[in-house]
Amino acid sequence: MPDYDTAAPEASPVKILIAGGFGVGKTTLVEAVSEIDPLRTEERLTSAGVGVDDLDGIEGKTATTVAMDFGRITLTDANVVLYLFGTPGQERFWFMWDDLLSGALGAIVLVDTRRLDRSFPAIDFFESRGLPFVVGANCFNGEQPYTTEEIKAALHLRDPDTPVLLLDARSREDVRGCLLSLLDRLITQARVTAPA
Protein backbone atom coordinates (compact mmCIF):
# COMPACT_ATOMS: atom_id res chain seq x y z
CA MET A 1 0.00 0.00 0.00
CA PRO A 2 1.47 3.38 -0.90
CA ASP A 3 1.55 5.85 1.92
CA TYR A 4 0.06 9.20 1.10
CA ASP A 5 1.84 11.63 3.30
CA THR A 6 0.46 15.08 3.73
CA ALA A 7 3.99 16.42 4.11
CA ALA A 8 5.93 17.49 1.02
CA PRO A 9 7.66 14.53 -0.62
CA GLU A 10 11.33 14.20 0.19
CA ALA A 11 13.72 15.72 -2.30
CA SER A 12 15.23 13.25 -4.77
CA PRO A 13 18.96 13.17 -5.38
CA VAL A 14 20.37 13.87 -8.83
CA LYS A 15 23.98 14.35 -9.86
CA ILE A 16 26.07 16.20 -12.37
CA LEU A 17 29.70 15.24 -12.94
CA ILE A 18 32.49 17.79 -13.09
CA ALA A 19 35.36 16.33 -15.09
CA GLY A 20 38.69 17.55 -16.35
CA GLY A 21 42.40 17.04 -15.83
CA PHE A 22 44.29 17.45 -12.60
CA GLY A 23 44.58 21.05 -11.45
CA VAL A 24 42.02 22.42 -13.88
CA GLY A 25 39.79 23.77 -11.12
CA LYS A 26 37.10 21.13 -10.56
CA THR A 27 36.95 21.60 -6.80
CA THR A 28 37.03 25.38 -7.21
CA LEU A 29 34.05 25.14 -9.53
CA VAL A 30 32.13 22.94 -7.07
CA GLU A 31 32.94 25.33 -4.24
CA ALA A 32 31.64 28.29 -6.22
CA VAL A 33 28.06 27.02 -6.22
CA SER A 34 27.84 24.45 -3.44
CA GLU A 35 25.85 25.20 -0.30
CA ILE A 36 28.38 23.21 1.75
CA ASP A 37 32.16 23.30 1.76
CA PRO A 38 33.28 20.66 -0.75
CA LEU A 39 33.69 17.22 0.81
CA ARG A 40 36.00 14.45 -0.30
CA THR A 41 35.03 10.83 -0.69
CA GLU A 42 37.33 7.99 -1.61
CA GLU A 43 36.91 4.62 -3.22
CA ARG A 44 39.37 1.78 -3.63
CA LEU A 45 39.36 0.26 -7.08
CA THR A 46 41.31 -2.84 -8.07
CA SER A 47 42.01 -4.74 -11.24
CA ALA A 48 39.87 -7.56 -9.85
CA GLY A 49 36.83 -5.34 -9.80
CA VAL A 50 35.26 -2.81 -7.54
CA GLY A 51 33.88 -3.28 -4.10
CA VAL A 52 36.50 -5.57 -2.62
CA ASP A 53 37.70 -5.23 0.91
CA ASP A 54 40.73 -3.31 2.04
CA LEU A 55 43.93 -4.66 0.54
CA ASP A 56 46.41 -2.88 2.77
CA GLY A 57 49.56 -4.93 2.99
CA ILE A 58 48.78 -7.21 0.06
CA GLU A 59 51.23 -6.69 -2.76
CA GLY A 60 51.00 -7.47 -6.43
CA LYS A 61 47.46 -6.37 -7.19
CA THR A 62 46.66 -3.31 -9.22
CA ALA A 63 44.79 -1.19 -6.78
CA THR A 64 44.32 2.49 -6.54
CA THR A 65 42.43 4.85 -4.33
CA VAL A 66 40.46 7.40 -6.26
CA ALA A 67 39.14 10.54 -4.62
CA MET A 68 36.30 12.83 -5.57
CA ASP A 69 35.42 16.23 -4.21
CA PHE A 70 31.76 17.08 -4.24
CA GLY A 71 29.20 19.60 -3.12
CA ARG A 72 25.45 19.96 -3.14
CA ILE A 73 22.73 22.41 -4.07
CA THR A 74 19.23 21.95 -2.67
CA LEU A 75 16.67 22.99 -5.27
CA THR A 76 13.54 23.30 -3.18
CA ASP A 77 11.11 24.20 -5.94
CA ALA A 78 12.22 21.34 -8.14
CA ASN A 79 12.25 19.08 -5.08
CA VAL A 80 15.70 17.72 -5.88
CA VAL A 81 19.08 17.78 -4.22
CA LEU A 82 21.70 18.31 -6.88
CA TYR A 83 25.09 16.78 -6.14
CA LEU A 84 28.09 17.99 -8.09
CA PHE A 85 30.75 15.31 -8.18
CA GLY A 86 34.26 16.19 -9.28
CA THR A 87 35.46 13.05 -11.04
CA PRO A 88 38.80 11.54 -10.02
CA GLY A 89 41.79 12.33 -12.20
CA GLN A 90 42.61 8.71 -13.04
CA GLU A 91 40.28 8.36 -16.01
CA ARG A 92 41.48 4.85 -16.81
CA PHE A 93 39.58 3.60 -13.78
CA TRP A 94 36.27 5.22 -14.56
CA PHE A 95 35.01 2.35 -16.65
CA MET A 96 35.26 0.07 -13.64
CA TRP A 97 33.09 2.35 -11.60
CA ASP A 98 29.45 1.91 -12.59
CA ASP A 99 28.25 4.15 -9.82
CA LEU A 100 30.03 7.13 -11.30
CA LEU A 101 27.92 7.48 -14.44
CA SER A 102 24.72 5.77 -13.52
CA GLY A 103 21.95 8.27 -12.93
CA ALA A 104 24.08 11.28 -13.86
CA LEU A 105 22.13 14.05 -15.60
CA GLY A 106 25.17 15.19 -17.51
CA ALA A 107 28.63 16.62 -17.06
CA ILE A 108 30.71 19.74 -17.27
CA VAL A 109 34.15 19.12 -18.76
CA LEU A 110 36.46 21.78 -17.44
CA VAL A 111 39.46 22.47 -19.67
CA ASP A 112 42.66 24.44 -19.27
CA THR A 113 43.58 25.65 -22.76
CA ARG A 114 47.28 25.52 -21.83
CA ARG A 115 46.88 21.76 -21.28
CA LEU A 116 44.07 20.82 -23.58
CA ASP A 117 45.21 17.20 -23.93
CA ARG A 118 44.34 16.55 -20.30
CA SER A 119 40.67 16.95 -21.06
CA PHE A 120 40.61 14.45 -23.95
CA PRO A 121 40.05 11.33 -21.78
CA ALA A 122 36.96 12.85 -20.15
CA ILE A 123 35.52 13.98 -23.48
CA ASP A 124 36.18 10.58 -25.08
CA PHE A 125 34.61 8.82 -22.13
CA PHE A 126 31.41 10.88 -22.09
CA GLU A 127 31.08 10.78 -25.86
CA SER A 128 31.42 7.00 -25.91
CA ARG A 129 28.93 6.57 -23.07
CA GLY A 130 26.50 9.09 -24.52
CA LEU A 131 26.43 11.33 -21.46
CA PRO A 132 25.51 14.91 -22.44
CA PHE A 133 28.11 17.48 -21.46
CA VAL A 134 29.18 21.07 -21.94
CA VAL A 135 32.75 22.33 -22.04
CA GLY A 136 33.89 25.09 -19.71
CA ALA A 137 37.23 26.68 -20.53
CA ASN A 138 38.63 27.98 -17.27
CA CYS A 139 40.23 31.39 -17.66
CA PHE A 140 43.21 31.43 -15.36
CA ASN A 141 44.15 34.90 -14.16
CA GLY A 142 41.07 36.15 -15.93
CA GLU A 143 42.65 35.51 -19.30
CA GLN A 144 41.72 33.32 -22.20
CA PRO A 145 43.80 33.72 -25.33
CA TYR A 146 41.50 31.53 -27.44
CA THR A 147 37.97 31.97 -28.67
CA THR A 148 35.31 29.35 -28.03
CA GLU A 149 35.41 28.44 -31.75
CA GLU A 150 39.14 27.82 -31.59
CA ILE A 151 38.74 25.69 -28.47
CA LYS A 152 35.89 23.74 -30.01
CA ALA A 153 37.96 23.02 -33.11
CA ALA A 154 40.97 21.93 -31.07
CA LEU A 155 38.88 19.53 -28.98
CA HIS A 156 37.49 17.72 -32.06
CA LEU A 157 34.09 17.40 -30.44
CA ARG A 158 32.02 14.66 -31.99
CA ASP A 159 28.87 16.76 -31.69
CA PRO A 160 29.51 20.23 -33.10
CA ASP A 161 26.57 21.60 -31.09
CA THR A 162 28.31 20.86 -27.80
CA PRO A 163 28.41 24.22 -26.00
CA VAL A 164 31.83 25.63 -25.16
CA LEU A 165 31.81 28.41 -22.57
CA LEU A 166 34.54 30.63 -21.20
CA LEU A 167 34.35 30.81 -17.45
CA ASP A 168 36.13 31.64 -14.24
CA ALA A 169 35.66 28.57 -12.02
CA ARG A 170 35.71 30.84 -8.95
CA SER A 171 32.72 32.79 -10.16
CA ARG A 172 29.34 31.63 -8.91
CA GLU A 173 27.67 33.41 -11.79
CA ASP A 174 29.90 31.80 -14.43
CA VAL A 175 29.46 28.33 -12.96
CA ARG A 176 25.72 28.79 -12.75
CA GLY A 177 25.77 29.87 -16.41
CA CYS A 178 27.57 26.66 -17.26
CA LEU A 179 25.03 24.56 -15.35
CA LEU A 180 22.17 26.37 -17.10
CA SER A 181 23.79 25.70 -20.46
CA LEU A 182 23.94 22.00 -19.59
CA LEU A 183 20.29 22.04 -18.51
CA ASP A 184 19.30 23.77 -21.78
CA ARG A 185 21.05 21.00 -23.65
CA LEU A 186 19.29 18.33 -21.61
CA ILE A 187 15.92 20.00 -22.14
CA THR A 188 16.48 20.21 -25.91
CA GLN A 189 17.48 16.58 -25.98
CA ALA A 190 14.51 15.48 -23.87
CA ARG A 191 12.14 17.33 -26.23
CA VAL A 192 13.60 15.57 -29.24
CA THR A 193 13.44 12.16 -27.60
CA ALA A 194 9.94 12.53 -26.21
CA PRO A 195 7.97 15.32 -27.87
CA ALA A 196 5.19 16.58 -25.65
Next chain:
Amino acid sequence: MTADPQPGRRRRTRLYALTDGRTAASRRGLTMDTVITATADADHGHGSLPTEWREILTMCAPPGGRAVAEIAARMRMRLTPMVLLLGELLERGLIRHRPPLDASETSNVHLLMKIRDNLARL
Protein backbone atom coordinates in the same frame (compact mmCIF):
# COMPACT_ATOMS: atom_id res chain seq x y z
CA MET B 1 56.73 -12.87 2.55
CA THR B 2 56.82 -10.91 5.74
CA ALA B 3 53.91 -9.39 7.49
CA ASP B 4 55.26 -6.07 8.65
CA PRO B 5 53.40 -4.74 11.62
CA GLN B 6 53.62 -1.17 10.24
CA PRO B 7 53.87 0.46 13.63
CA GLY B 8 53.46 3.97 12.27
CA ARG B 9 49.99 3.39 10.93
CA ARG B 10 46.89 4.27 12.82
CA ARG B 11 44.84 1.22 13.58
CA ARG B 12 41.53 1.23 11.80
CA THR B 13 38.32 -0.37 12.92
CA ARG B 14 37.95 -3.42 10.75
CA LEU B 15 35.03 -3.59 8.42
CA TYR B 16 33.53 -6.76 9.89
CA ALA B 17 33.44 -5.12 13.29
CA LEU B 18 31.32 -2.27 12.00
CA THR B 19 29.00 -4.36 9.88
CA ASP B 20 28.42 -7.22 12.28
CA GLY B 21 30.17 -9.64 9.96
CA ARG B 22 27.91 -9.09 6.96
CA THR B 23 29.24 -8.08 3.62
CA ALA B 24 27.98 -8.08 0.06
CA ALA B 25 24.39 -9.07 0.79
CA SER B 26 23.52 -5.65 2.10
CA ARG B 27 24.94 -3.39 -0.48
CA ARG B 28 22.30 -3.73 -3.15
CA GLY B 29 20.82 -0.46 -4.27
CA LEU B 30 22.98 1.88 -2.22
CA THR B 31 24.92 4.12 -4.58
CA MET B 32 27.03 7.11 -3.67
CA ASP B 33 24.21 9.49 -4.53
CA THR B 34 21.48 7.58 -2.67
CA VAL B 35 19.99 9.71 0.10
CA ILE B 36 19.76 8.14 3.55
CA THR B 37 17.26 9.28 6.18
CA ALA B 38 17.00 7.97 9.74
CA THR B 39 13.64 6.34 10.52
CA ALA B 40 11.48 7.03 13.51
CA ASP B 41 12.55 3.67 14.92
CA ALA B 42 16.04 5.04 15.11
CA ASP B 43 14.94 7.43 17.84
CA HIS B 44 14.47 4.62 20.29
CA GLY B 45 17.25 2.72 21.94
CA HIS B 46 19.99 4.85 20.43
CA GLY B 47 22.06 4.31 23.53
CA SER B 48 22.65 0.65 22.81
CA LEU B 49 23.91 1.20 19.27
CA PRO B 50 27.58 1.49 18.31
CA THR B 51 28.93 5.04 18.28
CA GLU B 52 29.44 5.08 14.48
CA TRP B 53 25.82 4.09 13.94
CA ARG B 54 24.55 6.80 16.28
CA GLU B 55 26.67 9.41 14.51
CA ILE B 56 25.22 8.38 11.16
CA LEU B 57 21.64 8.42 12.44
CA THR B 58 22.12 11.90 13.88
CA MET B 59 23.63 13.12 10.63
CA CYS B 60 20.74 11.72 8.58
CA ALA B 61 17.93 13.09 10.70
CA PRO B 62 14.69 13.59 8.76
CA PRO B 63 13.42 15.30 6.77
CA GLY B 64 16.64 16.15 4.95
CA GLY B 65 18.85 13.10 5.10
CA ARG B 66 22.30 12.84 3.53
CA ALA B 67 23.78 11.16 0.46
CA VAL B 68 25.91 8.07 0.98
CA ALA B 69 28.99 9.91 -0.33
CA GLU B 70 28.42 12.72 2.13
CA ILE B 71 28.06 10.35 5.08
CA ALA B 72 31.23 8.52 4.01
CA ALA B 73 33.14 11.80 3.70
CA ARG B 74 32.00 13.10 7.08
CA MET B 75 32.70 9.76 8.76
CA ARG B 76 36.08 9.58 7.01
CA MET B 77 35.36 6.19 5.53
CA ARG B 78 35.70 4.98 1.96
CA LEU B 79 32.55 4.42 -0.03
CA THR B 80 32.49 0.63 -0.06
CA PRO B 81 32.82 0.11 3.71
CA MET B 82 30.24 2.85 4.23
CA VAL B 83 27.80 1.17 1.87
CA LEU B 84 28.19 -2.09 3.78
CA LEU B 85 27.63 -0.36 7.08
CA LEU B 86 24.55 1.45 5.76
CA GLY B 87 23.25 -1.87 4.42
CA GLU B 88 23.31 -3.17 7.97
CA LEU B 89 21.40 -0.14 9.27
CA LEU B 90 18.91 -0.58 6.45
CA GLU B 91 18.29 -4.22 7.34
CA ARG B 92 17.61 -3.23 10.91
CA GLY B 93 15.08 -0.64 9.85
CA LEU B 94 17.08 2.24 11.28
CA ILE B 95 17.30 4.12 7.98
CA ARG B 96 15.37 4.59 4.75
CA HIS B 97 17.01 5.18 1.40
CA ARG B 98 15.95 7.27 -1.53
CA PRO B 99 17.62 6.27 -4.81
CA PRO B 100 18.67 8.89 -7.36
CA LEU B 101 16.12 9.62 -10.07
CA ASP B 102 16.30 7.12 -12.93
CA ALA B 103 16.70 7.88 -16.61
CA SER B 104 12.97 8.09 -17.30
CA GLU B 105 12.63 10.77 -14.65
CA THR B 106 15.78 12.71 -15.47
CA SER B 107 14.74 12.94 -19.11
CA ASN B 108 11.39 14.46 -18.14
CA VAL B 109 11.21 17.92 -19.73
CA HIS B 110 9.11 19.40 -16.94
CA LEU B 111 11.47 18.27 -14.22
CA LEU B 112 14.48 19.52 -16.16
CA MET B 113 12.81 22.91 -16.63
CA LYS B 114 12.05 23.12 -12.94
CA ILE B 115 15.68 22.35 -12.13
CA ARG B 116 16.79 24.95 -14.65
CA ASP B 117 14.48 27.65 -13.27
CA ASN B 118 15.50 26.87 -9.73
CA LEU B 119 19.21 27.05 -10.64
CA ALA B 120 18.67 30.33 -12.48
CA ARG B 121 17.35 31.91 -9.29
CA LEU B 122 20.29 30.86 -7.12
